Amino acid sequence: MVAIWGGIGGVGWDSRGMRIVSLVPSATEGLFALGLGEQVVGVTHECDFPAAVRGLPRLTATVLPEGLGAEEIDAAVKEIVGEGRALYRLDEERLAELEPDMIVTQAVCEVCAVSYEDVVAVAQRLPGPPRVLQQDPSSLGEVLDDVTRLGEAAGILSQAVALREELEARLEAVRSAVAGEPRPRVVALEWLDPPFVGGHWLPQMVEIAGGEDVAGPRGEKSQEVPWERLRELEPNVVVVMPCGLYLEGSRAQAIAHREEIAALGAGQVFAVDAASTYSRPGPRLVEGVELLAHLLHPGRVPAPTGIGFAQLSI
Helix, strand or coil: CCCEECCCCCCCCCHHHCCEEECCHHHHHHHHHCCCHHHEEEECCCCCCCHHHHHCCECEEECCCCCCCHHHHHHHHHHHHHCCCCCEEECHHHHHHHCCCEEEEECCCCCCCCCHHHHHHHHHCCCCCCEEEEECCCCHHHHHHHHHHHHHHCCCHHHHHHHHHHHHHHHHHHHHHHCCCCCCEEEEEEEECCEEECCECHHHHHHHCCCEECCCCECCCCEECCHHHHHHCCCCEEEECCCCCCHHHHHHHHHHCHHHHHCCCCCEEEEECHHHHCCCCCCCHHHHHHHHHHHHCCCCCCCCCCCCEEEECC
């Protein structure tokens, strides 16, 4: 679901003169994929793809101290959210200096970005005021819907439709490649201390890739599940994809919980680059599907280039 607040409607807007601020990494990736990179004037502290974003002004910061372990991060997030405090700081003064015409944010995850309500409140205080575009996907289809809506809001609907069709064609190619193959039972671990199983779009990604997600709540938030319950699911494959972590972070969490993972009894365990291909609901989720299909059916789907993964001996 996407809501637009304030300003002029997106259709017909001249995107060449639009100044866009992205307050969620997935939207930043979507804007660049749509060819709108030159209009992006500000991003978050976590935006790192494509490389061109690295020189842009950073408008957010986390309130979590550096150096926390996985269990400490989970405890700190639960405490801050439970007290109704914000996990991120937004530089309102710098945002005002950038004079954005549109701000893209999200409401899908309260621990992933500045809250939508806070962004709207800040936008109301800015000259103009800028439009606020909310992206709130809970499924892979809604992620693709957001690609179209983002392009429509920026006045480049035809380019957005073309990008969506390209992404859908790649997903269909994966479906065709794994059709008729046995479906291994998959547990996708989105955190390990404590264990969380991936929800939202992840079960659908596993399904398209030719597997059966036996733990994740499809279309719902990721859920904390005890290791004892995960053992009962008897997975064939475990994919370690801690939210927001790249390959080395995923590998480190897997090694730290080697005994718990081994007790699940899966024949194969993989660590993957979660931040690039699973955590962020943007165009690169399609690469995540292609990677999952390769892990589950290596003889049918080649490994996508440039994505980190490792098979672990647990």
